[in-house]
Amino acid sequence: NAGVTQTPKFRVLKTGQSMTLLCAQDMNHEYMYWYRQDPGMGLRLIHYSVGEGTTAKGEVPDGYNVSRLKKQNFLLGLESAAPSQTSVYFCASSLRGGLLPNNEQFFGPGTRLTVL
């Protein structure tokens, strides 16, 4: 099992460019999450999904869009990148969520994005 994988690992964008980050999991998990990690800020939730075809906003959703067309994939899009979106992006998945058992999240290796 590959677990949670993220593509790409690194990316440099110019302000205004767009891109899509791909997250894939092979654990048949229902829940998927996108976080960003900035120095001193910990992990902040961008968007999440509780199942195929569903998405919901997290703590910092502005400037990002997501799609979950297939259960195993969760895409994060930046339509018009800004320097404030320079960060490390982590995808995570869990079998369940909320206050149910098996709600621990498993993380991908991260994507380091720089916006110039």
Added chain:
Amino acid sequence: AQKVTQAQTEISVVEKEDVTLDCVYETRDTTYYLFWYKQPPSGELVFLIRRNSFDEQNEISGRYSWNFQKSTSSFNFTITASQVVDSAVYFCALSRRDDKIIFGKGTRLHILP
């Protein structure tokens, strides 16, 4: 409000010393889960443990142990006989009813050889 506080921003200890990382949480839920994650210098986030709010029994896994006390809303993590490989950022986290997990800001642990 739900919140996770890791008051220790950074800790340095000499190898083989014991070290405890503190985690204090706030929640109104009667059922909840607490987690610890490790982020080594390589950057990935590794799940260490999940604890149910109804289970206050301490957990030990090798050199790692966790002390959960509902009375003080704490879920502390102790590394016994620390090793250089334990150097990492450690995050405590709390589950929420709305399918999210709240993370603390992390404690950076340096184990000095």
